[in-house]
Amino acid sequence: MNERRERVLRAAAQLFGQLGFDGTSFALVAEKAGEQKTFVQYHFQNKEVLWRAAVSHVWLQRNNALPRYIEDISLQRASDDREKMIRDLCRKILHFTFAHPEWVKIMFQEASAPGPRLDWLVKEFIGTDFIEGRAMIELGQHQGLLPKVDAMDLLHILSGALLYLVSVAPITERVLGLRPDSSDYIDHHVDTLTRILRQHA
Amino acid sequence: MNERRERVLRAAAQLFGQLGFDGTSFALVAEKAGEQKTFVQYHFQNKEVLWRAAVSHVWLQRNNALPRYIEDISLQRASDDREKMIRDLCRKILHFTFAHPEWVKIMFQEASAPGPRLDWLVKEFIGTDFIEGRAMIELGQHQGLLPKVDAMDLLHILSGALLYLVSVAPITERVLGLRPDSSDYIDHHVDTLTRILRQHA
DNA sequence: GCCAACACTATACGATCGTATAGCAAGGGT
DNA sequence: ACCCTTGCTATACGATCGTATAGTGTTGGC
Numbered sequence: 388m389n390e391r392r393e394r395v396l397r398a399a400a401q402l403f404g405q406l407g408f409d410g411t412s413f414a415l416v417a418e419k420a421g422e423q424k425t426f427v428q429y430h431f432q433n434k435e436v437l438w439r440a441a442v443s444h445v446w447l448q449r450n451n452a453l454p455r456y457i458e459d460i461s462l463q464r465a466s467d468d469r470e471k472m473i474r475d476l477c478r479k480i481l482h483f484t485f486a487h488p489e490w491v492k493i494m495f496q497e498a499s500a501p502g503p504r505l506d507w508l509v510k511e512f513i514g515t516d517f518i519e520g521r522a523m524i525e526l527g528q529h530q531g532l533l534p535k536v537d538a539m540d541l542l543h544i545l546s547g548a549l550l551y552l553v554s555v556a557p558i559t560e561r562v563l564g565l566r567p568d569s570s571d572y573i574d575h576h577v578d579t580l581t582r583i584l585r586q587h588a
Numbered sequence: 589m590n591e592r593r594e595r596v597l598r599a600a601a602q603l604f605g606q607l608g609f610d611g612t613s614f615a616l617v618a619e620k621a622g623e624q625k626t627f628v629q630y631h632f633q634n635k636e637v638l639w640r641a642a643v644s645h646v647w648l649q650r651n652n653a654l655p656r657y658i659e660d661i662s663l664q665r666a667s668d669d670r671e672k673m674i675r676d677l678c679r680k681i682l683h684f685t686f687a688h689p690e691w692v693k694i695m696f697q698e699a700s701a702p703g704p705r706l707d708w709l710v711k712e713f714i715g716t717d718f719i720e721g722r723a724m725i726e727l728g729q730h731q732g733l734l735p736k737v738d739a740m741d742l743l744h745i746l747s748g749a750l751l752y753l754v755s756v757a758p759i760t761e762r763v764l765g766l767r768p769d770s771s772d773y774i775d776h777h778v779d780t781l782t783r784i785l786r787q788h789a
Numbered sequence: 790g791c792c793a794a795c796a797c798t799a800t801a802c803g804a805t806c807g808t809a810t811a812g813c814a815a816g817g818g819t
Numbered sequence: 820a821c822c823c824t825t826g827c828t829a830t831a832c833g834a835t836c837g838t839a840t841a842g843t844g845t846t847g848g849c
Contacts, residue, residue, distance in 0.1 A: 405701035410610030425828055492700050499693045500606035501758040509762045517763045540780035547752025548745040557702040561710045562718045579741035
């Protein structure tokens, strides 16, 4: 994979997440990547192509970074280890998402104005995210680690509890004067979340 | 309040929420409002002014629609009634936010690319939202309705559990084929949420 | 009856948008 | 030596962007 090309993809992903599809321009992406507008234009024929390439790149590295914890959890025997593993998974998700918030931002951007791009995104990536997420919740329930409620609702509740934290982090930082992306804050938040869920084992 | 002016504000709020500040243009707002571009430009000297007016309009009607439930809850005696009141509050928040998602979308838009506009938004509206939200949580905890965990964490968890549902609704609809903004879905979701929280009373 | 104030509109400007096309330099096959 | 491909760049085009300004028509004070 060409290095210049990848810098463009990273810049594009950040801008698409921050400014949305319409707010992002070839010139902006090129400037952020330290390249020329025509270079970007050459490698990605038009904006749609650039967007899809950036999104694919983001999801690929997300799926690489968030290993399939499902099998790990299902292999663990002791209940203590398993609860620790869920806590670790939450922490890992938060740490990665704070470092690479593009996937959440892009998802929200497209969901805020549904259209053919969202259709593509769902078909290509998010659809399986939902299914795997639910399977993971059901596994946790089966092992007595999560409350026995509707798995899809619980997936939404947990996803919201985690990702909302990232989305409003700049606001939290301004209001409370704390860095929500710090390890301390993340640990504390995950601790609170698991404490709420624990009682149902 | 002029009626034509308000139609412009409604159109602007929707577009700012869907497309962000950069993605929204005077021409687009005017078209959506059924007015001329110069009419919009006349009443709102520039884009910043239009944005602030639209945001103020949105938050004003949100604060009117979501009555201060705090006093209501604190007045209730019977524990059953109080739990029902929390459930009602969650339902009310979801129903209103599904009908008027602009305030969430605008909040996320600005938080995704922090800048002077987010500073203004926090100072003007969201700052007090945080403080009132925390006070509300603490009241609920004091009355034994919510788990005794860090109030700010719990506020984030609950806010996330509710607002995430709205943000990803178009995705949920595509994946599951359900309408998350229907009363059934909302009731079911709130039911699941309160069931998770109840055990701690 | 006149003029100032006001609500609104028509037109215009430079900048930037996404896109198209022509050109350039280097390399490989023949 | 020749040409064709490949990777990249320079320039250009019409559309739309945010903004500025001049103009129109109505209204109310005097």
